[in-house]
Structure formats: structure tokens, C-alpha cells
């Protein structure tokens with residue numbers, strides 16, 4: 001049987017917050033195995049869209065299809081184990097060591113200590129984090145290092161889908177560009193489908209295969225690597 005070419009499909013989605021339409025009859029799909037940048041200015045609905053995909057928000061109308069199956073909200077917690085989620089301010093637990101933060105989902109899914117250690121070490125090596133950090137706490141690491149820990153945590157269970165909500169926005173330019181390389185290495189080592197929300201056009205051009213540009217909850221433009229240049233001027237002017 002042929003694998004579906006889309007990891008996520010949103011079909012005729014309508015969503016309002018306090019009687020205000022945020023998304024209206026939105027249909028969009030995200031290709032399997034690709035990195036898709038979700039672009040758009042503040043308030044255009046990007047974070048809402050990610051939360052619709054991981055079932056944290058249920059649409060008023062329309063359907064969310066993920067891994068070729070309609071989202072089963074009764075199974076949301078289980079489904080979310082297959083969806084990595086990285087947010088801007090990392091969300092590491094301050095009272096847990098780096099090793100415990102990274103292996104959190106391994107503990108929840110009752111993995112053995114040996115397999116959790118191996119996975120933690122592998123991920124830290126891949127993103128260039130020294131094992132000296134294993135027993136340190138998040139506040140002892142720089143912002144860029146914390147963001148890499150967040151990436152390791154999200155990828156711990158090898159999720160087929162990774163959602164990233166402005167993961168690098170709080171980092172300075174050189175730290176950001178350094179992390180892009182680690183992100184690319186991870187994509188080569190363990191490829192997965194990624195949807196990354198960003199305001200940075202350069203970030204989208206560097207990291208993504210495809211893009212979806214949202215404006216007021218509607219698709220303004222959509223395309224692949226060769227189409228980035230055609231929207232650049234309009235996109236930067238619209239921000």
C-alpha cells in the first residue's frame with residue numbers, strides 16, 4: 001500500500017475564540033518527511049494551527065487528519081507521544097536535571113534506564129551537548145544550550161512528526177545559525193516531518209523544504225523551496 005504523502009491534513013477548519021473567527025474554512029496539508037515553515041505575522045493563527053494539529057484545540061467545524069487518520073480526541077495523550085513539540089521558551093522543568101528533562105517521555109513510557117541513557121547520550125552527542133551537562137540544571141545552561149536540550153527532549157521517542165513554535169526566536173543570530181546545523185544533522189540522522197513556525201524568513205529558507213504563509217487565518221501563499229524567492233519581497237513588506 002502506498003504511504004500517504006501528507007502527514008497532516010486540515011480540512012475545512014473553522015475556529016472562533018470569543019465569537020471572533022480566527023480560522024475560516026481553512027484547508028491545508030503538510031507533506032510527509034518534509035520540513036514546512038509556517039509563516040505569517042503576529043496574530044495570523046500560526047500557533048493556533050499547531051495546537052489544532054496536536055489536539056490541544058478542537059475545531060468548531062472541520063476535520064484534522066494526522067498520520068492518515070482523523071484525530072481521535074479520546075486518544076489525544078497517546079497520539080501526542082508521536083508528536084514532538086518545541087516552543088520558544090523551551091519549557092524545561094527547572095527542578096529536573098538535563099538528563100531527566102531529556103528522558104522525560106522515556107520515563108513516562110516506562111523505558112529501561114539503559115535504553116534511556118543510550119538515547120539521551122546519542123541525542124546530546126548529535127546536538128553537540130557535553131555529557132558534563134547530564135547532572136546540571138537548566139538555569140546552568142545558556143539559552144542556546146537549553147534550546148538544544150528542548151530539541152533532544154522533543155525527539156526522545158523518535159516522533160514521526162515534530163511541531164516547532166518559534167523555537168529559536170529568543171536566541172541571538174549566531175546562536176540561532178549554529179543550531180540550524182544541529183537541526184539539519186538531526187534531520188539527516190533521523191528524518192521526520194517537521195512544521196516550524198517562524199517569523200524569520202532566512203530561517204525558513206535555510207531549514208524548510210516547503211512553506212505555508214498564513215494571513216488572517218487564511219492561506220496567502222504556499223510553495224516549495226524554489227518558490228521562496230517569489231514571495232520574499234511581499235512577505236518582508238507585509239510583516
Ligand SMILES: Nc1ncnc2c1ncn2[C@@H]1O[C@H](COP(=O)(O)OP(=O)(O)OP(=O)(O)O)[C@@H](O)[C@H]1O
Pocket residue numbers: 017018022040041042043044045046047048049
Ligand atoms: N486562547 C485564546 N483565546 C482568545 N483568543 C485567542 C486565543 N489564542 C489565540 N487567540 C487569538 O487568535 C489569533 C491567532 O493567534 P495565534 O497565537 O495563533 O497567532 P500567531 O500567528 O501564532 O501569532 P504570534 O506570531 O504572535 O505568536 C490572535 O488574534 C489571538 O489573539
